[in-house]
Amino acid sequence: MSDNNKAGPEIRVGLLVTCLVDLFRPGIGFAAVKLLEDAGCVVSVPSQTCCGQPAFNSGDRANARAIAVQVMDAFANVDYVVAPSGSCGGMLARHYPELFEDDPALSARSRAFAAKTHELVSFxxxxxxxxxxxxxxxxxxxxxxxxxxxxxxxVRDQPRTLLASVAGLQLREMKDSDVCCGFGGAFAVKYSDISGAIVSSKTACVEASGAHTLLAGDLGCLMNMAGKLARDGSKIEVRHVAEVLAGMTDAPPIAAAAPEKA
Amino acid sequence: MTVYPSSPQFKKNARAALADGQLQKALGNVRTNFIAKRAAVADRLPEFEALRDQARDLRDHVLAHLDVYLEAYERKVLESGGHVHWVRTAEEASRIIVDLAKSRGARSVAKGKSMVSEEIGLNAALERAGIKAVETDLGEYIIQLRGEAPSHIIAPAVHLNQEDVEAEFRRVHTWLPKDRDLSEPESLLAEARAELRAKFLAADIGVTGANFLVAETGTSIIVTNEGNGDLSQILPRVHVVVASIEKIVPTLEDAASLLRVLARSATGQEMSVYTTLSTGPRRAEDVDGPQEYHVVLVDNGRSNMLGSEFEEMLRCIRCGACMNHCPVYHAVGGHAYGWVYPGPMGAVLTPSLIGVDKAGHLPNASTFCGRCESVCPVRIPLPKLMRHWREREFERHLSPAVSRAFLGLWAFFARRPALYRFATGLTMRALAWAARGKGRFTSLPLASGWTNQRDLPAPQGQTFQAQWKAHQAARRKRP
Known part of the structure; x- marks a missing residue:
């Protein structure tokens, strides 16, 4: 573990836990906290709901803006905003400035906010x-x-760098690892049969890789792929990459049953 | 033939496409061949990314000065002895070409591949006037025999397998020996060539599109891999170029810059096999060429896009890389999109040209995976432009009532953190209890859109925020 930051000034990180992690798999949030604290950060969790992406991608800019302001206010006093998600991280780091590009009052603020936002593993x-x-x-x-x-x-090499340091872990690169899993937020429900076809192609690649566990950095994609693997009766386990990096893999994998008590 | 436009029935089209085994087999080729070839050829050219920037800047420059370059282009065409017809609408464009054909006593028209001619419905207009339109591109020829529209902007018959083509040739070419061997792509090509040769010679008019129109010289440029475009424009007496107004580039040098990214992005070739430049009709010293040269410049909605949030879409040079890399296109193919232009570029362009009320599904049927933008040779921000269409739909209340209601309810809670935490805390605990250790739901009220394709992972129990509060309190108690 790197300890080169321990001597420097305190690094205050606000964890944007993301709505899906908050609601469905809090364990990922605690894994993120552990990784950040191990790296010398002081972690806080400001009051939060969602980053606003569902509104933004549905064309509802008014609600997207209101939620964005709420997030920027909540995270005003931290040095960095870190999310265990490339999707929510991308919303803050790439799309908040777009939301306010015509707003003289908030344009500069949204750009500064974007600059201090990072996805967990790349951070x-x-x-x-x-x-x-x-x-x-x-x-x-x-x-x-x-x-x-x-x-x-x-985000491409960073998770692979850290996974390479996990004892006993063997990375099996699968075909088309950079191709969409078909989640796409509301897309998965609105165009469910197209989404189903896309995730089928993805899980076929996962199966062909011969891996025991499938990892990724976004819970939306993970729930889609885990849900499909479970539906098809696959034995492959699915987890967020932070759980493995933090060594917090006691909870059952995503969509898996709790182990029977002995 | 698909009833045009069938974009409003996108969902139905998509379902049919997903259930079509032959189509799914053919789409497998798109998924592998185009992508690998483009990646290989891009890797071999160190300056490829810089060329994309240059191509984007060049297209933006043209769009900012489109009026100037169009007028300069027109002057050069006239100087070289050609004619220019400015048309506003698709109907006007077809009428001009039909009238030209009629006044020249034409009975047949040889066509090079042209998406704008699809857009203006040229073949149907010619047929109505009793004039036979013959598609001379192999892919176009095949789908014309089948009465289909192109399913891809550069590979119109990509939805077909070799055996589909063989079956079609046996059905139509009844005058050829029944026991002929058509098991190889080469034999299919040879048969199409032989059939088409007589049609080239009989054609009175040749119609081609244009990849670029060069303002500096009044030249139209087409790129093909079969040479059919050359025959279409050289053999007949009259050559008609039909092109949309944004195809302009300032100079031949600029055209060369765009050609460097076009074929690489499209087919993974460094150059297409044929790059053909045409300037005016046959001159006294020329050994061949048409006696008349006409350019039909089609607006059909483009000038409305200039200066709008969709202007960047007019950079498009029609390479097809976006659809080649699109997971939705891979799943449903081009016909499901229901109009001329499929894939991500179609999802932005189609609503601009036929109205978002008809094409509203297209910009919504995207996961925003961004792979299209990552390969676009002129860096069109396709997901962003699709999102702009969603904004227009939302403003005009065109999005479905159920999703608007759900979004409204969600936003109500998302904007009230305390209430949100209370409501989600209860819901997640209830759901976790309902899953009873199974870890997932195979069905759940109100979640059938999710569970009809896959299980829904169950929540772990308490929300993170609730647990974090308890965790912090416990930490503070520790000495």
Whole structure:
């Protein structure tokens, strides 16, 4: 673990836990806190609901703006905003400035806010200089590159760098790891049969990789892929990459049943 | 033939496409071939990314001065002995070409591949006037036999497999020996060539599109891989170029810059096999060429896009890379989009040209994965432009009432953090209880849109924010 920040001034990180992690899988939030604290950050969790992306992508700019202002206010007093998600991170870092580009009062503020926002794993590697983690996971894993993280925030090598340091972990690169899983937020429900076809192609690649566990950095994509794998009766386990990097893999995998008590 | 436009029935079209085994088989080729070839050829050219920037800037410059370049282009066409017809609408464009054909006593027209001619419904207009339109591009020829529209802007028959083509040739070319061998792509090509040769020679008029119109010289440029475009424009007496107004580039040098990214992005070739420049009719010293040269400049909605939030779409040079890399296009193919232009570029352009009230599904049927933008040679921000269409739909109350109601309810809570935490805290605990350790739901009231395709992972229990509060309190108690 990198300890080169311990001597410097306190790094105050506000965790944007994301609505899906908050509601469905809080364990990812605690994994993020552990990774950030291990790297020397002081983590706070300001009051939050959602980043506003559902409104933004549905064409409802008024609500998207109102929620964006709420987020910028809540995270005003931290040095960095970090999210265990490329999608929500991309919303803050790429799309908030778009939302306010015609607003003289908020344009500069949204750009400054965007500049201090990062996706979790890329923040650890690119900003904090973390090169390894203390964790063990003795399985073959496939890593799916979620679209927003990959194409809006250039998250590609950082998770692979850290996964390489996990004891026992073997990365099996799958075919088309950079192709969309078909989630797309409301798309998955509005155009569910197209989404179903896309996720089928994805899970076929996951199966072909021979991995024991599928990892990614966005819970939306993970719920889609885990839900499809579960529907098809697959044995492949699905987790957020932060859970493995933090060594917090006691909870059952996504969409998996709790183990029977002995 | 698809009833045009069938974009309002996108969902129905998509369902049919997903259930069509032959189509799904053919789409597999798009998913592998185009992508690998483009990636390889882009990797071989170190300055490829810089060329994309240059192409974007060049297109933006043209769009900012479109009037100037169009007028300069017209002067050069006239100087070289050609004619220019300015048309506002699709109907006007077809009428001009039909009238030209009629007044020259034409009975057949040889056509090079042209998406604008699809847009203006030229073939149907010619047929109504009793004039036979013959598509000479192999893919276009095949789908014309089948009575279909193109399913891709550069590979019109990409929805078909080789055996589909063989079956079609056997059905139509009844005068050829029944026992002929059509098992290889080459034999299919040879048969189409032989059939088309006589049609080229009989054609009175040749119609082609244009990849670029060069203002400096009054030249139209087409790129093809079969050479059919050359025959279409050289053999007949009259050559008609039909092109939309944004195809202009200032100079031949500029055209060369765009050609460097066009074929690489489209087919993964460094250059297309044929790049053909035409300037005016045959001159006294020319050994061949048409006696008349006409350019039909089509607006059909483009000038309304200039200066709007959709102007960047007019950068498009029609390479097809966006659809080649689109997971939705891969799943449903081009016909599902229901009009001339499919894929991401169609999802932005179609609402501009036929109205978002008809084409509203198209910009919504995207996961915003951004792969289209990442390969676009002129860097059109396609997801952003699709989102702008969603904004227009939202403002005009065109989006479905159910999703508006759901969004409104969600936003009500999302803007009230305390109420949100209370409501979601209760809901998640209830859901976790309802899942009873199974970890997922196979069905759930109000969630059928999700569960009809996949299970819904169950929540772990308490929300993160509730647990974090308890966690912080416990930390503070510790000495």
């Amino acid at each position: 650890l590697v690119d900003v904090l200089g973390v090169q390894s983690v203390q964790a063990a996971f003795p399985y073959a894993v496939a890593y799916h590159d979620s679209c927003s993280g990959l194409r809006e925030l250039n």
